[in-house]
Amino acid sequence: MSEAKSAESRPYHHGDLRRALVDAARRLLEAEGPSALSLRAVAREAGVSPAAPYHHFKDKAELLDAVAQEGWEILGQQMSDAKAADQGLHQLTALGIAYVCFARDNPALYRVMYDAARDKEMLPAGMQDNKDSAYCMVRDTMIEHGADPTAEVDLELATVAAWCGAHGLAEMAGFKQFEHLKEQLGGERAFFDAVFGHMGLFPSMHGH
Amino acid sequence: MSEAKSAESRPYHHGDLRRALVDAARRLLEAEGPSALSLRAVAREAGVSPAAPYHHFKDKAELLDAVAQEGWEILGQQMSDAKAADQGLHQLTALGIAYVCFARDNPALYRVMYDAARDKEMLPAGMQDNKDSAYCMVRDTMIEHGADPTAEVDLELATVAAWCGAHGLAEMAGFKQFEHLKEQLGGERAFFDAVFGHMGLFPSMHGH
């Protein structure tokens, strides 16, 4: 797993250690889980001394924040791509599926994304009211598909409900005990679709 | 916070140290959060030496399991009470509200309940297929309210969907940023109701 290059190939100055540290953290995260994500382990994985990260991050929390931030950016990009690839009424479902697939592919990163925010008692980046947060993308998509933008409370409730549903499914889908359901339905994607359908959150999915 | 009794009042033999340790763990958990839950801290909180817990638990994981187990029992009891108190079509909603209220009142315990299971790569106690798990209570209630018990896949999907929705809301409701929504709706309970309503999971809530 270690990315440490052989002694002769890596110069004394790294070039972009900040980047390398965040990459190393992500590698560690998915290989060993969130509890293995110590500053020292990240430095080790990146092939530098334990003190090196302090030239790029104030402390461990700042490194974790950077990892979480990158996670939210990737998730936002994947949701945006999914939306672009699926014009029409299915766009909201596409967003939900993209969200859950991201969590399936990066379960430990996904946890860090929320935990880093909880530690700071803040909303995570992807849920903030920035114009390009994932949360706002969901809200905007709802408006594009007919939600009334002037019914502010209702709109926000619908967005929260969709977000909660996706988050709940993202965490539950990790349990191996649901494998049999996925198989019976013909695959993971169908399982996600079906659960979203039962939630009735995504208008494209329930024809009634 | 410490429960350690004064020297003269506590006998050498504790009486029920196992119980006291689980209680101490829960106290610590809600006061300091999941990351503060070390074996030593629990022993300290209970007023005994760091080695004492080993007479009652094989290791730290076993203590955490006991804490999680108790959490699931309390949650199950509260859901059962809520169901009993609300005959009729609102029973499913009552279960959902009870679930979310438990998570609101015991956020750190709630996390431990899932994390302890994830560490063992198991379904948590409350989600197992025991006759009296919380998960089965939800499924049974769905049947009582008209779900077709012979449509097994559909029934399980509906239960999973409800469970995911409740879990998602339970975790999101902890963010302070939703306070304004709760206020606008006239309280936390109304907020929970409204989100469940938007999910369309709970038949009693959506009249359409």
Next chain:
DNA sequence: TGTACATCAGTGAACGCGCGTTCACTGATGTAC
């Protein structure tokens, strides 16, 4: 009722460990003249 003894449930000191962080340092790089 009294005594011997096994068992139980604590103590407290110690172990090795990995952690976050600091420090004085040094090698590499870039800029001024």
Next chain:
DNA sequence: TGTACATCAGTGAACGCGCGTTCACTGATGTAC
């Protein structure tokens, strides 16, 4: 083009800490006779 020097980005040793766990121990309890 060459040299002096400031700055940058690393090293590696060290710090103190809290952790999980083990160990030999001892005080308290219960039971047999």
